[in-house]
Amino acid sequence: MDWNNALLDSALWLAKAYVITLAMAALAIAGLARYSSWGQQFWRLSAAYFSPRRDWRPLATLAFILFLTLGAVRLQVLFSDWYNTMYTALQKLDGKGFWMAMALFGILATVHVVRSLVDFYVQQALTIRWRVWLNEQLLSRWLDNKSYYRTQYLDTAVDNPDQRIQQDVADFVTGSLTLSIGVINAVVSTFAFTVILWTLSGPLSVAGWEVPRGMVFLVFIYVVIATVMAVRIGRPLIPLNFLNERFNASYRYALVRLREYSESIAFYAGEAVEGALLRSRFAQVIANAWQIVYRSLKFLGFNFIVTQAAVVFPFIIQAPRFFSKQISLGDLMQTAQAFGQLQDNLSFFRNAYDQFATYRATLNRLSGFSRGIDDAAQLHEPDIRNQGDCLALQALTVATPDGRPLVRQLNLEVRPDAPLLIRGPSGAGKTTLLRAIAGLWPYCEGTILRPLGDTLFLSQKPYLPQGSLRGALYYPRPLPNLPHHAAQEAAARDVLAQVQLGHLAERLDDEDDWSRILSLGEQQRLAFGRLLLLKPRAALLDEATSAMDEGLEDAMYRLVHSQLPGTILLSVGHRSTLLRHHANQLLVAGDGTGGWQMLPASAPYPPAASGTWEPLPDT
């Protein structure tokens, strides 16, 4: 090695290697993206991020990382040559040469440290930015068009979306980068060290045959055999690791459910059943953990033996040539070092085998998630128009997913001065009709006209977001920034008093688990508070007073009538006490025919047998 030209040589080497690697990598990516299923999945998830039309920086960063990776290989080669120089100087008792080697090491080590740190930073920065981008992509697609809700109506629903968004995105980004850099490093390094070993190795006699450069062939044979055997021994670890993830997830899920339903379970004193379930789930985790330990013992044992044998293997092969003075001590040491390096590089494929299997599983989950969002967007959408100032349904047919009609050819119009109450047997489709009006139900035909402006749906169990009571009161409007405006503060307190929750006025800014603290009746009154604050054009109330006594129910409806006289009101409910707050009632037959009747609120219930059910049966 001529160290005087090392800089120029390295620059030339890097330039050549860069051009060749870039061309090969581009070809490999294009080929994989076209011909392999996981390559296509990767392309669909990532092409947009690396498109220079969107932003040139990700691609430039990738190009820089490639340069740093090749720099790492070049440094490995230089270190290998340095070993040769140093040991040769030692063998020749050449003090000057030895000290020069020490100075050289200082330079190489400095470059190595700086390169490693820059590499670490650039890779981490790319990982984080890529993750931010992908997370935002999936999150906004998940929230847009209500995919988070509508995917439940797909034939194959999207399971564990939380895991996919939170964990798989991070694993995908890290896995893509480490695996691709690992492959490039291993391949380029294999070439570089094969060249080194080639120049150092002499002929090898095998059973009377002279094999020129025998060492190079030997290392490849050695590693290929070791890899094949390691894969065979290690393969069962892949499903075992998958099971480990799954068993842990289901144990965690059982624990989360215990927390979520703690009160119901406590009332039932269901500890024995829950305990048995939790213990059996945990037992699965542990049984699998032991399997992993036993299998790993075999796998690690084999790997240790291979690695240890590789330490002395090159010495044994080269020793005769050293003793017969064909090669120097430096050559001998460099052979051992290059052999070890080559062994490491080729072993990358053995070690990355199960990493790659995990990566493919992640890729599958993310692609399935993305496809689910696309499929949800393809689901049938009812024809909803926001126009005018009344709520109207025109020839609306709503069915269950399996095609059973709940209402057929429904025509109605609700105006602010004539509130409507929907009644009918349990399971008749009253809530589903509201879902259709909200645009959540894909199995409907016809036209839905909604007034311009807000439409608010109040359900039987109001949703309370995490955070303060004030946030829950204003939901779904975002809270204005603190400090609160005095007028707004007064409005919030006033509304609380009106819905008979005045005792909570002092706790408006307390952050707590409000859905657990407030009784269902209190939560329903809080929802009426929302209604008074938001003043929507239309309010659809689905058994929104079911947990209140009749006096409170009466008070809440009176409040709505007096405070929101211009709001269109449509309620769903079983109680006859609701009738006095409505002008008309819609009766849903609930007998599988999709029949319905529109009557004044004063008409008796159940309807007289002679009443006419719409639509009239086909004759």
Ligand SMILES: Nc1ncnc2c1ncn2[C@@H]1O[C@H](COP(=O)(O)OP(=O)(O)OP(=O)(O)O)[C@@H](O)[C@H]1O
């Ligand atoms: N996601 C779904 N998948 C399949 N069937 C559903 C789904 N949601 C509702 N259904 C079915 O649609 C029918 C109507 O349900 P809905 O909740 O609208 O009834 P309801 O009239 O509001 O009943 P209740 O008075 O008991 O609240 C029921 O038979 C129900 O099982």
